[in-house]
Amino acid sequence: MLSENCSLHIAEYAEISTTEACALGVDYERMCAMCAVMPHPAGWGLLHCREESEGRRVTLATSDVAHHRMLAATIDAAKGTLMEEKTRRLLGRTGPAGYAYARDGWPDDWARDLSHDPLPWHAISGGQMQKVGSARVFHITPEGASEGDVIFMIDDRRAAWTMLCPQDRGGTVYYGENVMVSASYPRVQWLAASWVAVQPGWPLRNVKPYIVV
Structure with a gap:
């Protein structure tokens, strides 16, 4: 289980929304099912991270898409600069406070997972x-x-x-x-x-x- 106080490095971010689904030519509800989240009206923001202490891959999710987009915009603004890695690490310690759900791995890991885990997501609050x-x-x-x-x-x-x-x-x-x-x-x-x-x-x-x- 991921603790609220662990240090993360944000590697990438993604969004599950009707807009994103339309751009990819897929149905929004099917897109949600692929990631095992319910079809929330506003969509979902995903952070694909690495836990700094162990290096394991984890994904955080939030239904607060406005917060997620603000965090993503901050990362985008730092891309290609000397501040990019520092920004990703700093936001990994502070930004995830708005993310209530966590899951081991990233989507490519989930596609290969044959464990049939009925509880892939867990509450960060514990x-x-x-x-x-x-x-x-x-x-x-x-x-x-x-x-x-x-x-x-x-x-x-x-x-x-x-x-x-x-x-x-x-x-x-x-x-x-x-x-x-x-x-x-x-x-x-x-x-x-x-x-x-x-x-x-x-x-x-x-x-x-x-x-x-």
Whole structure:
């Protein structure tokens, strides 16, 4: 688990958004599923870093895209100057305060990962998660519809999480399956990430009617 006080060197940054998805010619919700994050309305900012003490690769995520873009602009302004490396290291110690989620590796590592880890992301706060709502869901499979539950949670930093709990197939949901809350209004749906049970964020559409705390 990544601690809040560890020193990081920011190697690169990226963004998951409808604008970025359009530029790449892919569907936004599918792009989110590939990275195992929920399709947040504003998108996601990703920092690809190296932990200075061990050199291991880690990725931080935030749904505060405005903060992420400001940090990215600061790095861009220092590129090609004597201050670039110092800026990347300094922001690695201060900038990540706005990033609530962490995951080992970078996207190319995730593409090769066959561990089927149901919890690839973890909360940087390291604290307990609190259930704040739930709903009945079903997901569309090649064999038909399968039922389950979805739990909406927050952690100590008020960061949102979604837990998917299918009732069959050994608790497994496969990449690209369409998951839908079983209610006529509001219609809440997203694409599942392969094998992942807990993802950062809540679905793209309004989940407030399901929040009870």
